[in-house]
Each structure stands twice: as structure tokens, then as C-alpha cells.
Amino acid sequence: MRLLVFGQSGQVATELARRLPAGVSAVFLGRDRADLMDPAACAAQIQGCDAVINAAAWTAVDAAEAEEAAAKVVNGQAPTAMAERCAALGLPFLHLSTDYVFDGSGLRAFQPQDPTGPLGAYGRSKLVGEIGVRDSGARHLILRTSWVVSAHGANFVKTMLRLGASRESLNVVADQIGGPTPAAAIADALLVAAKAMADGAAGGTHHFAGAPDRSWADFAREIMAQAGLACRIEDIPTSAYPTPARRPANSRLDCTGFTEAFGIRRPDWRAGLTEILRELNA
Structure with missing residues (x-):
């Protein structure tokens, strides 16, 4: 199987490159080859592959508040153009999205079909991408995830380690609840789903997040x-x-549909954290 991956240095793209199984090859497109501010140019890169994964995105949540138009190009128009190209070529398109498309109300886990209601510009930009992918006509997988962490890139684990090494105490938010998700687990899930979809499996909109759900403060502890x-x-x-x-x-995500469709269960983020710390210590 030949994959074309948008993204190269991000957390998930990095893990995809490291975890390709035997018989799977991939071309990774970084910003130098695929500028998501130019959706048409990105779409034109799609050729000579069996499936396309979009692991690139505008992830600066706070910066999006001041630059929403640019965020909507990167997170909305670019994946839409990619999906439309995949539809024309008959290729499956796998796209990462986020819990931020929901309003975070209530206590129960959000199901994929629940009404969306983003609270900010980042969530709105990701929702534009979801709608565009669904409307493209491509056989697609939209995989919403949350609280992504790994041994590389900027993320909560690395921030806590840096601050925790020099301070006696840290104040951490305790009233936001979600599932921390190792980037390695997301990469593995995408590779399994890409193979299944290249072989004809259906996609749809699914959730994939680590378990058990905890607060940021509990995660930090x-x-x-x-x-x-x-x-x-x-x-x-x-x-x-x-x-x-x-x-x-409330960033809880109901992941049962993804398990039923692809046989992939929620990863235990505590075990994932152990692996991240082992890699950082090495």
C-alpha cells in the first residue's frame, strides 16, 4: 500500500513515519512541498498512491482567535480541496479533526452524530474542514481526537516535565475533562483504517481518544x-x-463506533505516557 501523507514534522506525522508496517510505503509532504495556505496546490500533489492521510493542520488554538481567516484556509479549505481531488481519483481520504468542534457542555461523552457547536475560531475552522470533506464525495474517514501528546513537538507532557523539574507546585485546570491521546496510538489507528479503506471499507465520522477520561490536573499528577x-x-x-x-x-468522546468499525480500542494513555517518558529519557 502506498500512502500520501500531508504533514511531516507534527506529532502524528512523525509517528506515522516511524510506525509504517511492512508492505506500506509513504510520501510525507511538509510545508516546503505542500503549503496548506494554497489548497489547490496541495490537491495537485495527490497522485500515485492508494490512500491519502491529512495529518497537517493549524493547531495554534489561541492564535486562531486573531487569525481566523488563515486558520479556515488551513483547516477548512485545504482538506476540502484534498478530499475533492481524492473523490475525482477514487481514493480514500483520512482526515484528523478535534473535540473542539463541540461546545463542551454536559457530562456524557460526545457521540459522532451529536450536534456541533465550536466555542472558538480553531473549532470553527476544523468544522469547516469536516463539512467540506463530507460534501466532497470522497470515501472518507474523519477521525476526531483530543489532547494529543508524544515525545516530540510542543505538548502538555513536555510542558509539565519542564515546569515540574524546577517548581515545587503547579496550578493546573481541574474542571476540563477529556482523554489524553498518544500520537503513536493515533498513527497506528490511521494505518489500520487506511489499509481497510484501501481494501474497500467504509469510513465516516468517528472518535478516537485515550482512556480513562481525566482532568488536566489529574493528567499532570x-x-x-x-x-x-x-x-x-x-x-x-x-x-x-x-x-x-x-x-x-467536556472533551469526553464516545469511541465505540470506531472500535466496532475497525476493531481498534481506546488506548490506555497511562501506558502511552510510560513509553513517551522512556523515549525522552533515552
């Missing part, structure tokens, strides 16, 4: 414990840590 750091984590409400973009309080 586990990071300190596994890393052997004495830094105390103090619970604070979201209101005590204002940011330009509103964060959803």
Missing part, C-alpha cells in the same frame, strides 16, 4: 508520578487560567 518529580499539582478552575480561546469543559 500522573506525569509527575511517572517521571519521579516531587512537584505538587494544585487544582484550579478554568476561570483562574484565562486564555484567548475558550476551551471545552
Whole structure:
């Protein structure tokens, strides 16, 4: 199987490159070859492959508040153009999305068919991409995930390790709940789904996030414990840590449909964290 992957240095793209199974080859397109601010040029790159994965995105949540138009090009128009090209060529298109397309209300896990209602520009830009992919006519997989972490790139684990090594305590938000998701697990899930879809499987909109659901504060405590750091984590409400973009309080995602469709269960993020720390220590 030959894959074309948009993205090269991001967390998921990096793991995809590292985890390609035997019999699978991939071409990775970084910004130098595929500028997502030029959707038509990105779409023109799609050829000579069996499936396309879009692992590239505007992920600067707060910056999107001031640059929503640009975020909508990268997260909305670019994947739409990619999907339309895939539809014309009869190729499956796999696209990563986010829990931020929901409003974060309630306590139950969001199901894929639940009404969307983004709280900010980033979520709105990702929703534009979802709609465009669905309307493209391509056989597609939209995979919503949350709280992505790995040993590379900028993410919560690395921030906590850096701060925890030099401070006695840290204030961390305790009223936002979700499932931390190792980028390695997302990459594995995409590779399984890409193979299945290249062989004719249906796609759709699905959720994939780590288990069990926890608060950011609880996640931080586990990071300190596994890393052997004495830094105390103090619970604070979201209101005590204002940011330009509103964060959803409830980022729980119901992933049962993805398990049923592709046989992939929610990964235990605690085991994933152990692997991340092992790699960082190495």
C-alpha cells in the first residue's frame, strides 16, 4: 500500500513515519512541498498512491482567535480541496479533526452524530474542514481526537516535565475533562483504517481518544508520578487560567463506533505516557 501523507514534522506525522508496517510505503509532504495556505496546490500533489492521510493542520488554538481567516484556509479549505481531488481519483481520504468542534457542555461523552457547536475560531475552522470533506464525495474517514501528546513537538507532557523539574507546585485546570491521546496510538489507528479503506471499507465520522477520561490536573499528577518529580499539582478552575480561546469543559468522546468499525480500542494513555517518558529519557 502506498500512502500520501500531508504533514511531516507534527506529532502524528512523525509517528506515522516511524510506525509504517511492512508492505506500506509513504510520501510525507511538509510545508516546503505542500503549503496548506494554497489548497489547490496541495490537491495537485495527490497522485500515485492508494490512500491519502491529512495529518497537517493549524493547531495554534489561541492564535486562531486573531487569525481566523488563515486558520479556515488551513483547516477548512485545504482538506476540502484534498478530499475533492481524492473523490475525482477514487481514493480514500483520512482526515484528523478535534473535540473542539463541540461546545463542551454536559457530562456524557460526545457521540459522532451529536450536534456541533465550536466555542472558538480553531473549532470553527476544523468544522469547516469536516463539512467540506463530507460534501466532497470522497470515501472518507474523519477521525476526531483530543489532547494529543508524544515525545516530540510542543505538548502538555513536555510542558509539565519542564515546569515540574524546577517548581515545587503547579496550578493546573481541574474542571476540563477529556482523554489524553498518544500520537503513536493515533498513527497506528490511521494505518489500520487506511489499509481497510484501501481494501474497500467504509469510513465516516468517528472518535478516537485515550482512556480513562481525566482532568488536566489529574493528567499532570500522573506525569509527575511517572517521571519521579516531587512537584505538587494544585487544582484550579478554568476561570483562574484565562486564555484567548475558550476551551471545552467536556472533551469526553464516545469511541465505540470506531472500535466496532475497525476493531481498534481506546488506548490506555497511562501506558502511552510510560513509553513517551522512556523515549525522552533515552
